Amino acid sequence: MAGAAVQSAAPSATAAAAAALRSADYLLFSCGAGMSADASLPLFASRRSYDRLASPDTLARDPAAFYGFWLEAREQYLAAAPHAGYAAVCRWLRRQQGRRHASAFCLTSNVDGLLLRAGWPDGLVAQVHGSAVGEWQCGGELNLAPPHFPLSTRRRCGAPLFAPALRGCAVERRTGRAVAAEAGWPRCEACGGIARPNVYLFGDGEMFQEEERVTRRAAYREWVEGVTADLRAHPELRLVVVEVGCGLRVPSVRKRGEELCAAVPPGQACLVRINPEHGHSSMVYKPDIVISTGALDALLAIEQLLEVEEDDV
Numbered sequence: 001m002a003g004a005a006v007q008s009a010a011p012s013a014t015a016a017a018a019a020a021l022r023s024a025d026y027l028l029f030s031c032g033a034g035m036s037a038d039a040s041l042p043l044f045a046s047r048r049s050y051d052r053l054a055s056p057d058t059l060a061r062d063p064a065a066f067y068g069f070w071l072e073a074r075e076q077y078l079a080a081a082p083h084a085g086y087a088a089v090c091r092w093l094r095r096q097q098g099r100r101h102a103s104a105f106c107l108t109s110n111v112d113g114l115l116l117r118a119g120w121p122d123g124l125v126a127q128v129h130g131s132a133v134g135e136w137q138c139g140g141e142l143n144l145a146p147p148h149f150p151l152s153t154r155r156r157c158g159a160p161l162f163a164p165a166l167r168g169c170a171v172e173r174r175t176g177r178a179v180a181a182e183a184g185w186p187r188c189e190a191c192g193g194i195a196r197p198n199v200y201l202f203g204d205g206e207m208f209q210e211e212e213r214v215t216r217r218a219a220y221r222e223w224v225e226g227v228t229a230d231l232r233a234h235p236e237l238r239l240v241v242v243e244v245g246c247g248l249r250v251p252s253v254r255k256r257g258e259e260l261c262a263a264v265p266p267g268q269a270c271l272v273r274i275n276p277e278h279g280h281s282s283m284v285y286k287p288d289i290v291i292s293t294g295a296l297d298a299l300l301a302i303e304q305l306l307e308v309e310e311d312d313v
Contacts, residue, residue: 013291014298017242018305020270020289024240026227027096027104029089030257031295034245034275036112038296039080055202059194060142060151063185067178068171070132070197075171077112077133085244085299086118092242092306093120105223109246109253111199126216128252130199130208135161137209138188139196152207159190161198161211224260231264239264244274244295248281258285274298 021027033041052058053069096104106115106125111132115125141154168181186195200208212218231237241261246254261269262285272289273279279290291298 013289014301015305016289017272017291017298018302020238020240020272021092021242021302021306023238024096024270025099025102025237026231026239027092027102028107028239028241028257028260029092029104029244030107030241030246030253031115031244032109032246032250032253034247035085035108035295036080036110036114037245038083038085038294039112039114041076041080041112051202054199056139056142056151056196056204056207057148059139059196059201060144060148063194064177064179066196067169067180067185068176070199071166071169071171071178072176074132074197077114080112080114082114082118083296085296086114086120088299088303089115089242090119091303093124095306103223103227105220107220107253107256109250111197122213123216123219126220127214128200128217130197130210131214132197132199134214135198136164136186136195137161137198138191139194139207141193154193156207156209157188157191157193158209159188161209161214162189162195164195164197165189228260228263231268235265235268237268239269240272241269242272242274243287244299246275246278248278251283255283258283261285 053065059066093104096102104124106120108115108125108127109129111127111129113127113131113133116122138156138159140152140156142148142152143150164186166186168183169186170179171177172179187193188195198209198211198214210217227239231239239261241257243254243257246257248254257271261271270289271285271287272291273287274291274293274295276292276294279287279292
């Protein structure tokens with residue numbers, strides 16, 4: 001399906017996306033912060049210097065700022081409701097599951113858990129950056145003495161993820177800083193090290209504890225290998241990647257979708273990019289269809305066309 005991209009928010013782009021989905025044997029739905037924005041969640045770029053606050057360096061140097069940021073984010077994520085676009089995408093999944101030899105997977109850099117709450121099956125969602133609303137991990141022992149170098153005095157213990165003990169921790173709304181419980185900041189229940197969200201932080205490296213039941217990295221890799229092999233063996237099969245709200249600041253999900261499209265035989269993949277700002281930028285594969293609107297409007301417009309097709313059958 002590669003070729004001159006159908007671009008803009010015009011009905012032609014929406015119709016082309018719906019047509020691609022109707023013919024899809026395999027569907028990868030990938031999304032970033034732009035998907036959550038229509039659920040009234042702030043984009044990372046609009047948060048208080050996200051790359052500074054969401055880092056192990058801030059946890060060591062200013063734990064009140066670190067925990068204030070993540071406790072506030074956790075509260076916002078749990079209070080948010082998945083918008084109607086999530087329901088539309090879940091219907092796409094059910095349509096795929098009802099077709100012979102068809103399958104779907106979801107890849108997201110979002111840590112808000114909205115896809116799972118909307119009904120996308122847990123085993124088919126790769127939360128590549130972890131989850132801010134689920135269990136926490138051990139952060140080891142951080143060097144709290146200035147100049148905080150080295151950053152840690154002991155690595156994380158590697159114990160299983162655990163429910164954080166947050167009772168008594170509060171966020172001062174005026175400053176956005178956290179106030180520790182009487183017993184101090186949250187601790188790892190296995191070794192007593194500092195506890196932190198199981199989220200891939202800026203500068204994290206090996207400090208992030210990757211859990212398959214959260215990131216589904218192995219499951220996604222297995223799905224990609226199977227899809228790629230099937231497409232190479234069966235020229236009549238088609239893959240559609242629908243990418244929503246993935247920016248250029250942390251382009252990991254955007255890049256993986258492009259890499260998948262580039263890896264399959266020419267003409268068997270279609271990349272639909274929904275992004276009001278960065279639709280035309282590419283790394284290894286140019287999008288076939290660009291819809292330059294927000295997530296909610298684009299997803300509902302596509303779903304409306306798919307529903308009309310079903311009603312006409």
